[in-house]
Amino acid sequence: MNPLNGVKALLHRVGFAMRESGQALERVGCRLQGIYSFEEKLNRHATVLPMRYNVPSLDKTSWVAPSGMVSGSVTLGENSSVWYGAIVRGDFQPVTVGSNSNIQDAAYVGATSEFSGPVVIGDNVSIGHGAVLKGCTVGDNVLIGMNSIISEHVEIQSGAVIAAGSYVEEGTTVPSGEVWAGSPAKKLRDVRPGEAEYLKSLPGRYTELAGEHKGIMKVLKMKQAEYYS
Numbered sequence: 001m002n003p004l005n006g007v008k009a010l011l012h013r014v015g016f017a018m019r020e021s022g023q024a025l026e027r028v029g030c031r032l033q034g035i036y037s038f039e040e041k042l043n044r045h046a047t048v049l050p051m052r053y054n055v056p057s058l059d060k061t062s063w064v065a066p067s068g069m070v071s072g073s074v075t076l077g078e079n080s081s082v083w084y085g086a087i088v089r090g091d092f093q094p095v096t097v098g099s100n101s102n103i104q105d106a107a108y109v110g111a112t113s114e115f116s117g118p119v120v121i122g123d124n125v126s127i128g129h130g131a132v133l134k135g136c137t138v139g140d141n142v143l144i145g146m147n148s149i150i151s152e153h154v155e156i157q158s159g160a161v162i163a164a165g166s167y168v169e170e171g172t173t174v175p176s177g178e179v180w181a182g183s184p185a186k187k188l189r190d191v192r193p194g195e196a197e198y199l200k201s202l203p204g205r206y207t208e209l210a211g212e213h214k215g216i217m218k219v220l221k222m223k224q225a226e227y228y229s
Contacts, residue, residue, distance in 0.1 A: 045069075051091045059099075063210045066217070068103075077101065077123070081210040092116055093135065098123035102206035104146075107131045116152050124203040128164065139176070141199045159199065161191055 047064045048056050051072030058064070062076040065084040070076065072090030077099040082088055086103045088095055089110030100123055103109055107127050109119055116135035121127070125138055128146035135152035138144070142156055145164030156162065156174040163181035174180050177196070181188045191199070 051089075054090060056090065063214050065213065079207045079210075081206060083107075093118040095119040095121075097121045098125065098140070100203045100207055101125040101127070102203055102210070103127045104129045104131075104206075107133075109133045111135045112152070122158065124200060126199075126202050126206065141196075143199055143202065159191060159196060161195065161199070163188065 045067060047066060047068055047070065048058065049069065049071040050056075054073035056070045056072065056074040056076070058070065058076045059078045059080070061078050062080045064070050064076075064082045065086070067084045068082040068086045070082055070088045073094040074088050074090040075094070075096045076082070077097055079099055080097050080101045082103045083105045085106040087108050087110070088097070088103060089108075091110070092114050093111035093116055095109055095118065097103070098121060101121055102125075104127055106129055108131075109121070109127065110133075111117070111119065112134050117137075119133060119135060120137045121133075122138055122140035122142065124141045125144070126142075127133065127144045128148065130147040131144045131150070132148070133144070133150045136150045136154040136156065138150075138156045139158035139160070141159050143161045144150065144156075145162050145166060147164060148162050148166045148168070150156065150162070150168045151170040151172070153171045154168050154174070155172075156168075157176035159177045160174045161179040162168060162174070162185065163179060165183070166181050166185040167183040168174065168180065169184045172185070174185075177191045179188045179191055180186060
C-alpha cells in the first residue's frame with residue numbers, strides 16, 4: 001500500500017470522527033437549551049400535494065425534484081420528471097403528462113381558471129426552463145424552448161419546436177414538424193431531419209439525469225437517517 005494513501009485514509013477517518021463528535025455535542029447542547037429544531041426530519045416543502053380531493057398520480061419511475069411541486073389532479077407517466085422550482089398544478093383542470101417527458105427548472109404547467117382547458121402533454125416532450133403552459137395540448141416529441149408561453153386552447157402537434165422566448169397566442173394550432181418563433185409566434189421553417197432525431201433523443205438524456213439525481217437523494221436520506229439514529 002502506498003504510504004501516502006495510508007495517510008490520506010487515516011486523515012479521512014480522523015476527520016470523520018471529529019465531525020461526528022461535533023454533531024453529537026451540538027445535539028446535546030441544543031437539548032440543554034431546549035432547542036429541538038435539529039430533530040426536524042422532513043423538508044417543509046411538500047413536493048406532492050392533494051388539492052380539492054384530488055391526489056396526484058405519479059408513476060413509480062417518475063421523479064419530482066425536492067423544490068418542485070405537483071398538486072391536484074396531475075398524472076405523471078413513466079420516467080417523466082419535474083425539475084427544481086417547476087410547478088405542475090391540477091387544481092382547476094387535470095394535467096396529464098406522458099412517458100419520458102421532462103418539465104425543466106422553474107417551468108409552470110396548469111390551468112389558470114375553471115374556464116381553462118385541461119393540459120395534455122404527450123410522450124418524449126421537453127419543456128424548457130421557465131416556460132409557461134396554460135390549458136394546452138402538446139403532442140409527442142415536442143420541444144418547448146426556454147421562457148416560452150403557450151396560451152390556452154393551443155395545440156402543438158407532434159414533432160414541432162417552439163423557439164425560446166416565444167409567445168403562442170390562444171387557440172393557435174402549431175402543425176407537426178414545424179419550428180415556430182416570435183411574439184406572437186409564427187412559422188419560422190420546417191424541422192430539419194437532424195433536429196427531428198434530436199427531439200427524440202433529448203428526453204432520454206433527462207431521464208438518465210433524473211436517475212442520477214434520484215440516486216443522490218437516496219444517499220442523502222440515508223445519511224440523514226444515520227444522523228438522527
